[in-house]
Amino acid sequence: MTLAPERTRTTPTTSAPTTPGINSRLSVTSAEPRPQRPEFKKSGRPNPAAHLSAEQIEEIGRELDALRQEVLDSRGAKDAAYIRKVIKTQRYIEMGSRAALLFSGVKVKGVRPMWWLGTAGLSVAKILENMEIGHNVMHGQWDWMRDPKIHSTAWEWDNASPSSQWKHSHNEIHHTFTNVLGRDNDLGYGILRVDEDQKWTLFYLFQPIWHVANALLFEYSIAAYDLELGGYLAKKNRMSDEDKAKFRADAQEVVTKIKRQATKDYLVHPAMAAATFTGSTRHTLTANIVANLVRNVWTNTVIICGHFPPGIETFEKASIEGETRGDWYLRQMLGSGNISGSKAMHVMTGNLSHQIEHHLFPDLPSNRYAEIAPRIRDLMDRNDLKYVSGNLAKQVGGVYWKVVELSLPPKREGTTRRATILRAAKRAVRGKGGAGRRY
Amino acid sequence: MTATLNRLAPSRRPARLAGLLDGARKVAEAIATPLVPSDYLDLIDPLRAGAELRGRIVSVAHETADAATITIRPGKGWLGHRPGQYIRIGIDIDGVRHWRAYSLTHRADASDGLISITTKAIPDGKVSNHLVRQATPGTLVMLDQATGDFTLPQAVPAKALFLTAGSGITPVIGMLRNHLGELPDVAHVHCAPTEADVIFREELRGYAAASRLTLHENHDDVAGILDLASLDDLVPDWREREVWVCGPTGLLDAAEAHWAEAGLAELLHVERFRPSIIEPGEGGSVTFEASGVTVDADGSTPILDAGEAAGVLMPSGCRMGICFGCVVTMRDGAVRDLRSGEITVADESTTGTKIQTCINAVAGRCDIEL
Numbered sequence: 005m006t007l008a009p010e011r012t013r014t015t016p017t018t019s020a021p022t023t024p025g026i027n028s029r030l031s032v033t034s035a036e037p038r039p040q041r042p043e044f045k046k047s048g049r050p051n052p053a054a055h056l057s058a059e060q061i062e063e064i065g066r067e068l069d070a071l072r073q074e075v076l077d078s079r080g081a082k083d084a085a086y087i088r089k090v091i092k093t094q095r096y097i098e099m100g101s102r103a104a105l106l107f108s109g110v111k112v113k114g115v116r117p118m119w120w121l122g123t124a125g126l127s128v129a130k131i132l133e134n135m136e137i138g139h140n141v142m143h144g145q146w147d148w149m150r151d152p153k154i155h156s157t158a159w160e161w162d163n164a165s166p167s168s169q170w171k172h173s174h175n176e177i178h179h180t181f182t183n184v185l186g187r188d189n190d191l192g193y194g195i196l197r198v199d200e201d202q203k204w205t206l207f208y209l210f211q212p213i214w215h216v217a218n219a220l221l222f223e224y225s226i227a228a229y230d231l232e233l234g235g236y237l238a239k240k241n242r243m244s245d246e247d248k249a250k251f252r253a254d255a256q257e258v259v260t261k262i263k264r265q266a267t268k269d270y271l272v273h274p275a276m277a278a279a280t281f282t283g284s285t286r287h288t289l290t291a292n293i294v295a296n297l298v299r300n301v302w303t304n305t306v307i308i309c310g311h312f313p314p315g316i317e318t319f320e321k322a323s324i325e326g327e328t329r330g331d332w333y334l335r336q337m338l339g340s341g342n343i344s345g346s347k348a349m350h351v352m353t354g355n356l357s358h359q360i361e362h363h364l365f366p367d368l369p370s371n372r373y374a375e376i377a378p379r380i381r382d383l384m385d386r387n388d389l390k391y392v393s394g395n396l397a398k399q400v401g402g403v404y405w406k407v408v409e410l411s412l413p414p415k416r417e418g419t420t421r422r423a424t425i426l427r428a429a430k431r432a433v434r435g436k437g438g439a440g441r442r443y
Numbered sequence: 444m445t446a447t448l449n450r451l452a453p454s455r456r457p458a459r460l461a462g463l464l465d466g467a468r469k470v471a472e473a474i475a476t477p478l479v480p481s482d483y484l485d486l487i488d489p490l491r492a493g494a495e496l497r498g499r500i501v502s503v504a505h506e507t508a509d510a511a512t513i514t515i516r517p518g519k520g521w522l523g524h525r526p527g528q529y530i531r532i533g534i535d536i537d538g539v540r541h542w543r544a545y546s547l548t549h550r551a552d553a554s555d556g557l558i559s560i561t562t563k564a565i566p567d568g569k570v571s572n573h574l575v576r577q578a579t580p581g582t583l584v585m586l587d588q589a590t591g592d593f594t595l596p597q598a599v600p601a602k603a604l605f606l607t608a609g610s611g612i613t614p615v616i617g618m619l620r621n622h623l624g625e626l627p628d629v630a631h632v633h634c635a636p637t638e639a640d641v642i643f644r645e646e647l648r649g650y651a652a653a654s655r656l657t658l659h660e661n662h663d664d665v666a667g668i669l670d671l672a673s674l675d676d677l678v679p680d681w682r683e684r685e686v687w688v689c690g691p692t693g694l695l696d697a698a699e700a701h702w703a704e705a706g707l708a709e710l711l712h713v714e715r716f717r718p719s720i721i722e723p724g725e726g727g728s729v730t731f732e733a734s735g736v737t738v739d740a741d742g743s744t745p746i747l748d749a750g751e752a753a754g755v756l757m758p759s760g761c762r763m764g765i766c767f768g769c770v771v772t773m774r775d776g777a778v779r780d781l782r783s784g785e786i787t788v789a790d791e792s793t794t795g796t797k798i799q800t801c802i803n804a805v806a807g808r809c810d811i812e813l
Contacts, residue, residue: 026748029763030781030802073783084538095486144767144799150540152794153482156767160477175766264476272473332763366765 032065065330094132101125109284126295135354165227183339198312204413206428222300309399310359315392336363341392492519510563524589526617533585542792546613563610593714600685608634608690629656689714723777724807747800764802776809
């Protein structure tokens with residue numbers, strides 16, 4: 005897998021200078037006067053929060069803290085019952101589908117009904133497990149129940165990436181540095197240029213291909229991404245022995261996880277189907293492959309709608325120095341986008357269709373995002389901030405168009421796009437890079 | 444006493460069968476990964492043999508206005524108990540699991556396989572109030588195996604004295620129900636605020652009426668708090684008796700002093716339940732158990748920072764409460780959330796209470812498993 009990005013080692017240095025050791029994001033007020041945001045970003049694009057004063061941002065922080073507290077205060081038995089019901093339902097769907105697949109080879113009037121039933125069920129089960137359950141449990145959304153089985157420290161998900169590595173790259177890096185260019189590698193996963201402020205290289209010319217490959221193999225590219233495989237390959241000659249040993253241990257963990265996952269889906273279940281003597285071995289194998297592909301494409305589809313659709317903002321590294329809680333909230337709101345749809349759709353996306361609410365409060369139970377969504381939209385409207393939301397087709401279409409559009413270099417004065425591409429190609433042929441650094 | 448332990452004798456299986464079972468287990472694990480087989484089996488039968496120990500509440504019967512006996516059907520893994528022992532019970536209240544310890548009060552030789560605990564609702568006691576007033580039959584609870592050494596010895600004493608107050612009667616009623624017949628001479632002094640507050644009143648009086656024990660009830664609201672000096676009148680031969688004391692800390696402290704003064708400390712058995720109400724303070728001492736480090740931290744310093752400053756290897760992440768990369772186990776004490784002011788108190792579960800160190804400051808004191 006060479007799809008993984010080159011990553012900068014992130015050591016969060018975000019403490020406010022006056023209170024050493026304590027994160028400035030813990031408070032809505034700043035020890036230092038916060039500078040007014042410039043009207044334009046370095047790229048020349050307008051700064052979406054330039055019209056807000058430090059006091060207004062502080063007030064937004066207070067309002068959101070109060071909203072969070074309101075949900076915490078009303079969190080209780082009903083919420084606990086919800087996640088237990090989802091888990092129970094998911095496990096029964098999985099068991100039922102697996103049972104159906106034992107007879108997936110049986111043909112009735114030219115079709116194999118058990119294959120279709122089992123494959124559909126298994127796809128749904130895998131999606132529920134990854135999204136509404138796995139992703140959210142690993143976020144600590146259900147830690148408050150003090151149930152050691154439904155806890156962020158204990159959960160392992162049905163995915164190639166080991167949960168410990170995913171929690172680091174997702175919970176810690178992506179959620180803290182959301183949409184900060186050069187800090188948040190989720191922005192295009194290092195293989196896509198999804199924002200005009202990302203520097204174009206020749207590599208991105210082929211990004212429609214990378215994008216489709218990434219979607220099909222999503223669980224493996226996530227594993228490679230969480231492992232920081234791309235960074236290792238690019239920098240291994242310069243890495244310390246300690247870092248290399250850490251990488252090897254992590255890689256071993258990934259290999260073990262993938263082996264276990266593959267053994268289950270592609271070996272044990274087909275073998276069990278063989279025991280029914282209905283010619284179902286091969287069909288159980290294909291059902292598992294299809295279910296994993298469906299899960300990969302669906303999760304990728306949901307994820308790209310979270311931060312890549314048009315209208316969502318990105319941020320410069322310098323803009324988050326000394327960031328207060330209010331600043332951080334503001335960045336989360338402007339850096340995320342929602343998908344509108346039915347209740348069933350929200351559940352199947354793990355409520356990541358409420359990406360804005362999720363990014364504001366990543367540890368609130370996912371079943372509560374829907375009820376606070378109108379109030380977040382109202383808050384953003386009042387503050388003249390754009391609440392990005394649209395139906396699935398619109399959001400996905402927007403991202404796919406961007407993937408195509410931004411595969412080309414930006415238009416510059418005095419040269420053509422074709423000339424830029426040719427120059428980059430020549431440099432690449434001469435081995436002078438051009439496809440390497442992507443930020 | 445050993446009769447109450449229905450531990451299954453390990454049968455020696457042929458090696459081939461053991462190999463087959465081991466193979467089946469491996470296949471089951473391969474099927475269930477990334478979960479474990481029990482995650483699926485628990486859906487079907489949470490009380491089955493081999494499952495984590497759980498129980499289902501069968502009935503809740505009121506003993507007094509604020510005490511109730513909760514009868515529970517334990518899972519098949521229940522190993523039995525010796526009367527006087529307690530169990531930890533984990534029950535979900537408002538979606539949050541709370542663990543508390545309660546003495547077992549049922550007859551160990553009952554054929555129905557049920558166990559029971561008796562709980563007195565204490566003011567502000569979250570779990571005791573829930574058990575007495577809100578718990579309903581059918582509720583699934585988590586259990587631990589019985590534990591504790593507040594029990595009668597193999598060779599029963601010729602003369603025994605039970606000194607109990609309030610819900611301190613509960614371990615003793617377990618001993619009386621199971622072993623009164625074997626005890627030749629029993630004196631029992633029990634204290635309660637009023638006559639109506641005496642848990643198991645009719646039963647105790649029944650034993651006394653049948654001359655199976657001599658009973659003295661001290662109703663504190665009428666007679667005042669029991670003065671141990673009055674034991675000379677109530678139980679003149681108290682110095683000859685092996686004594687079991689259970690009740691509030693005041694009674695236990697007084698009994699320890701009284702028996703020590705008499706030079707008879709070896710006759711004394713006391714049961715101390717850790718007080719479940721911790722008075723949270725502002726700042727305090729943080730103990731990192733594995734590192735052997737204790738530091739003082741103020742009420743505005745995250746435990747993460749306090750630990751790092753003291754050189755403890757702390758897991759960390761976003762440092763703002765969102766990534767859960769810093770979650771560790773708190774064994775004891777209390778912490779306060781720096782964002783909301785919310786207090787988290789360690790409960791009596793064997794697994795401890797998980798906390799985020801980057802947004803919690805110590806509230807009084809706390810022990811961290813690091």
